[in-house]
Amino acid sequence: MQTQLADDIKSTRIGEEADAILRSCVHCGFCTATCPTYQATGDELESPRGRIYLIKQMLEGNPVSHRTQRHLDRCLTCRACETTCPSGVKYGRLVEIGRAYVDKKVGRTLPDIVIRKALRTLLPYPRRLAPLLKVAQLLKPLLPKSLKQKVPAVQSVPASAATHHSRKMVALAGCVQSAIKPGTHRAALKIFDRLGITLTTPPAAGCCGAVSYHLTQHEEGANFMRHNIDAWWPLIDPASASPHEAILITASGCGTMVKEYGAILKDDPAYADKAALVSALAKDPCEVVANEDLSRLKLNPPAQKIAFQSPCSLQHAQQLNGRVEATLKQLGFKLTPVPDGHLCCGSAGTYSVLQPEMAQSLLNNKLAALMSGAPDIIATANIGCQLQLECKSTRPVKHWLELVAEAMV
Numbered sequence: 047m048q049t050q051l052a053d054d055i056k057s058t059r060i061g062e063e064a065d066a067i068l069r070s071c072v073h074c075g076f077c078t079a080t081c082p083t084y085q086a087t088g089d090e091l092e093s094p095r096g097r098i099y100l101i102k103q104m105l106e107g108n109p110v111s112h113r114t115q116r117h118l119d120r121c122l123t124c125r126a127c128e129t130t131c132p133s134g135v136k137y138g139r140l141v142e143i144g145r146a147y148v149d150k151k152v153g154r155t156l157p158d159i160v161i162r163k164a165l166r167t168l169l170p171y172p173r174r175l176a177p178l179l180k181v182a183q184l185l186k187p188l189l190p191k192s193l194k195q196k197v198p199a200v201q202s203v204p205a206s207a208a209t210h211h212s213r214k215m216v217a218l219a220g221c222v223q224s225a226i227k228p229g230t231h232r233a234a235l236k237i238f239d240r241l242g243i244t245l246t247t248p249p250a251a252g253c254c255g256a257v258s259y260h261l262t263q264h265e266e267g268a269n270f271m272r273h274n275i276d277a278w279w280p281l282i283d284p285a286s287a288s289p290h291e292a293i294l295i296t297a298s299g300c301g302t303m304v305k306e307y308g309a310i311l312k313d314d315p316a317y318a319d320k321a322a323l324v325s326a327l328a329k330d331p332c333e334v335v336a337n338e339d340l341s342r343l344k345l346n347p348p349a350q351k352i353a354f355q356s357p358c359s360l361q362h363a364q365q366l367n368g369r370v371e372a373t374l375k376q377l378g379f380k381l382t383p384v385p386d387g388h389l390c391c392g393s394a395g396t397y398s399v400l401q402p403e404m405a406q407s408l409l410n411n412k413l414a415a416l417m418s419g420a421p422d423i424i425a426t427a428n429i430g431c432q433l434q435l436e437c438k439s440t441r442p443v444k445h446w447l448e449l450v451a452e453a454m455v
């Protein structure tokens with residue numbers, strides 16, 4: 047695609063990056079076939095190709111409006127279009143640039159500012175989120191049905207005993223996940239202990255930065271990233287006596303963000319090299335477990351049938367499609383088929399809060415697809431998807447690591 051970016055952006059680093067992405071798009075439209083928002087609306091401006099065109103127009107200095115902003119906001123950043131695109135267009139990166147640009151040009155309405163600020167003030171901080179959820183639990187019986195289903199069941203789990211293996215990996219407990227579903231981290235500790243790997247969880251590490259970053263607060267997001275790098279560095283520093291061999295991130299949405307630290311901080315002289323190493327070490331559990339001796343887990347898998355919901359962050363952003371399913375089958379779990387597995391469940395980070403109508407419609411479709419094989423349990427690999435599915439699911443929704451840990455004898 048030919049481009050002629052406006053003077054205020056064309057020679058900036060962001061402008062050059064956006065220009066290269068725009069030029070890689072040949073406008074073929076293959077991506078529209080797998081875009082959930084295009085499928086739902088039939089509107090070209092709700093498709094990847096349409097949004098790319100909007101971003102091009104905007105960066106070329108054409109008028110921008112709240113309408114442009116709405117079309118970009120309605121994108122789930124699920125990146126199904128990236129999986130489909132034959133030209134390797136980095137749409138996810140382009141839409142981040144486009145969103146930040148349109149926000150600067152047209153601003154946000156007051157209600158939008160308030161809700162976005164509330165999300166950024168609350169979600170990354172488990173110590174703020176946990177007490178609020180306790181209050182919501184107490185008030186749950188009094189809430190209308192539509193709100194009731196949004197209050198998640200908060201797990202309470204006993205502390206895990208420390209393990210001491212020669213093999214060590216760093217683990218990220220996460221922010222929302224550690225406040226609502228600490229059982230996932232506990233399951234990871236149990237499984238990796240059985241595999242002969244100690245997981246070290248530095249308490250200073252926290253939110254991966256995705257909440258702020260995806261709400262166009264890029265510098266705030268980058269500060270979360272720097273904070274985590276500082277917390278992890280003593281454990282992974284190649285100059286240390288025995289550096290940890292990987293950084294394990296059990297929520298695939300957070301894993302996607304950590305794998306991007308290197309690209310995001312590449313122009314920060316103090317952090318570029320460290321961020322690149324962090325991203326190189328970042329692993330989803332499915333990347334590690336599949337390479338270990340699975341017989342060490344000593345499993346007695348349940349007879350129940352499992353429908354696995356593959357998060358977009360796992361299959362499209364990290365390109366790990368089918369890996370969890372293959373491991374679960376290898377471990378003896380019974381999986382049901384899930385049609386249209388490439389489509390988003392509507393969670394998409396803060397999307398389910400900011401775009402509730404589209405999110406609910408996608409959730410209904412996803413649950414119908416998951417239930418078509420009559421499963422007893424739904425499994426996933428990301429906290430956001432787990433909470434979204436739990437809102438309406440008639441079956442328990444668990445992280446797949448919890449299923450494996452529960453089946454260990």
Ligand code: SF4
Nearest residue numbers: 071072074075077131
């Ligand atoms: S993003 Fe890829 S698939 Fe979509 S129109 Fe551009 S080149 Fe074609």
Ligand code: SF4
Nearest residue numbers: 081121122124125127
């Ligand atoms: S990221 Fe998802 S919702 Fe956004 S344009 Fe691509 S396929 Fe459509």
